[in-house]
Amino acid sequence: xxxxIPNFITLLNLFCGxxxxxxxxxxxxxxxxxxxxxxxxxxFFDGLAARLLNVQSELxxxxxxxxxxxxxxxxxxxxxxxxxxxxxxxxEAVNDGHSWSDTxxxxxxxxxxxxxxxxxxxxxxxxxxxxxxIDENQTxxxxxxxxxxxxxxxxxxxxxxxxxxNPTIDDIILNKWFLIVMTIVSSYLLNARISLxxxxxxxxxxxxxxxxxxFLLLSVVLLVFLQFTAIPVIIILYVLISLxxx
Numbered sequence: 001x002x003x004x005i006p007n008f009i010t011l012l013n014l015f016c017g018x019x020x021x022x023x024x025x026x027x028x029x030x031x032x033x034x035x036x037x038x039x040x041x042x043x044f045f046d047g048l049a050a051r052l053l054n055v056q057s058e059l060x061x062x063x064x065x066x067x068x069x070x071x072x073x074x075x076x077x078x079x080x081x082x083x084x085x086x087x088x089x090x091x092e093a094v095n096d097g098h099s100w101s102d103t104x105x106x107x108x109x110x111x112x113x114x115x116x117x118x119x120x121x122x123x124x125x126x127x128x129x130x131x132x133x134i135d136e137n138q139t140x141x142x143x144x145x146x147x148x149x150x151x152x153x154x155x156x157x158x159x160x161x162x163x164x165x166n167p168t169i170d171d172i173i174l175n176k177w178f179l180i181v182m183t184i185v186s187s188y189l190l191n192a193r194i195s196l197x198x199x200x201x202x203x204x205x206x207x208x209x210x211x212x213x214x215f216l217l218l219s220v221v222l223l224v225f226l227q228f229t230a231i232p233v234i235i236i237l238y239v240l241i242s243l244x245x246x
Contacts, residue, residue: 006046013039020036027082032079043064043071068129068147072146074125083157087179143193160228161174164229197212222234
């Protein structure tokens, strides 16, 4: 039975991802973020459980990537799509007209073209996960930003808007050019040839895991003081520490 425990945890990640998709499509982005966070929690512990129980398998690897594709690939793409929609609604309310992101009419539905650009994150996530599955050099580190970290980055924006927003922050996040740049940067980081350390512990000693412990401590401090605004800062810190460590 114990060999199925990690796979069951992975399926819980997938279940949370499916719930997040439902709420993201309904534009309830804060609830979607909540289920993504729980899914990423399960994603961290399925691998840890597999290592502790010594039941790592090829099936588990494939299942993990399939679950990540939903929780950390599909959901952030939909969230970015919804953020684009919000930005365009504000733009159109002010200017009372359409911008270069004019609508596309299909089967009697009106679809804005620009928000579809947010789904590039989903495509980049799929490409990154496919490469990860066949790359034997990513067992103790990552090449490119892991999809869960990228998902946290994208999901932080609606949370900042909901709980820490002010007119200045709202204007920045709900600016279509900011969203375009973030979509490009996010998609690039997912597949960049940058070596990033993995939060995988073979033992719990400080000597062998000093960078990981320092990063986790700094992350906790940032979250306490900056709350959701800390998430983009933590992602930047993660990349910088990895580059310095290398």
